[in-house]
Amino acid sequence: MATISHPKLDQIALxxxxxxxxxDTRLAIIRFLADCEDRQAMCGSFLHITTKSNLTxxxxxxxxxxxxxxxxxxxxxxxxLRRGELDALFPGLLDSILAGIPKGTGETALRELAAExxxxxxxxx
Amino acid sequence: MATISHPKLDQIALxxxxxxxxxDTRLAIIRFLADCEDRQAMCGSFLHITTKSNLTxxxxxxxxxxxxxxxxxxxxxxxxLRRGELDALFPGLLDSILAGIPKGTGETALRELAAExxxxxxxxx
DNA sequence: TTCAATGTTCAATGATCATTGAATTAGTCG
DNA sequence: CGACTAATTCAATGATCATTGAACATTGAA
Numbered sequence: 001m002a003t004i005s006h007p008k009l010d011q012i013a014l015x016x017x018x019x020x021x022x023x024d025t026r027l028a029i030i031r032f033l034a035d036c037e038d039r040q041a042m043c044g045s046f047l048h049i050t051t052k053s054n055l056t057x058x059x060x061x062x063x064x065x066x067x068x069x070x071x072x073x074x075x076x077x078x079x080x081l082r083r084g085e086l087d088a089l090f091p092g093l094l095d096s097i098l099a100g101i102p103k104g105t106g107e108t109a110l111r112e113l114a115a116e117x118x119x120x121x122x123x124x125x
Numbered sequence: 126m127a128t129i130s131h132p133k134l135d136q137i138a139l140x141x142x143x144x145x146x147x148x149d150t151r152l153a154i155i156r157f158l159a160d161c162e163d164r165q166a167m168c169g170s171f172l173h174i175t176t177k178s179n180l181t182x183x184x185x186x187x188x189x190x191x192x193x194x195x196x197x198x199x200x201x202x203x204x205x206l207r208r209g210e211l212d213a214l215f216p217g218l219l220d221s222i223l224a225g226i227p228k229g230t231g232e233t234a235l236r237e238l239a240a241e242x243x244x245x246x247x248x249x250x
Numbered sequence: 251t252t253c254a255a256t257g258t259t260c261a262a263t264g265a266t267c268a269t270t271g272a273a274t275t276a277g278t279c280g
Numbered sequence: 281c282g283a284c285t286a287a288t289t290c291a292a293t294g295a296t297c298a299t300t301g302a303a304c305a306t307t308g309a310a
Binding site: 167177178180181185199200201202 | 284285286287288289290
């Protein structure tokens with residue numbers, strides 16, 4: 001496989017970053033990564049969220065938007081937040097988003113969100 | 126038309142807000158609104174960005190996500206950022222996004238993009 | 251070399267998106 | 281009333297999205 005490509009700093013666009021983060025699955029991923037601090041996670045760390053091929057898809061989105069860095073290491077891929085770079089480009093953005101992710105986004109959250117959805121849908125008209 | 130509906134605070138979800146802001150047209154709109162400070166803008170204020178019916182669409186998106194408040198006033202609709210409410214829910218989010226919107230997003234950008242397009246089209250011949 | 255573990259690719263599906271323009275509603279003023 | 285302004289609705293289009301599962305590729309280790 002060709003080497004994994006990442007956007008350079010000047011190729012990271014706000015709209016793309018927002019678009020990449022505008023999804024519960026991907027919010028769950030970066031929330032997990034933020035908790036990992038320095039230690040890096042691999043794709044398999046997120047299997048509680050969704051399936052493997054779906055993770056490939058979502059991690060790819062995050063990578064292309066410049067949110068995440070993916071490093072091959074043996075048979076795995078180590079994934080880390082591009083925190084410093086994002087902070088430099090959009091100060092405060094990542095922090096405010098991480099702080100705003102509802103607790104439980106991901107696995108268990110799916111059922112909860114489904115319930116919420118029904119309530120909201122019912123209430124909002 | 127039935128009264129215009131807006132989500133309540135507890136109905137404003139991060140993913141929806143991000144999704145609403147993940148678009149250059151809508152970024153241009155909120156950038157304009159932020160400049161307006163207290164004074165409110167109407168839909169017509171954005172006709173330099175795109176067409177009327179397209180504005181209805183985008184303003185609707187922003188409203189449903191809870192980013193913007195729309196108030197009928199005579200034959201117009203006054204549009205304002207729900208700044209205080211968003212700041213309370215997601216401190217720092219709106220500011221960091223507003224600060225990160227590239228200068229020229231909107232109108233002028235359209236011409237630039239069109240120029241780019243022509244170049245690309247010309248180059249691929 | 252064979253195996254198991256880890257991810258990727260691909261095609262298909264259904265959903266949602268952004269854009270367009272014509273027709274329409276709604277409010278205001280002469 | 282009738283003309284005017286502001287904005288919405290609607291249908292159509294093409295694009296992109298998220299999800300799924302089966303088949304494939306890569307690596308390290310037995």
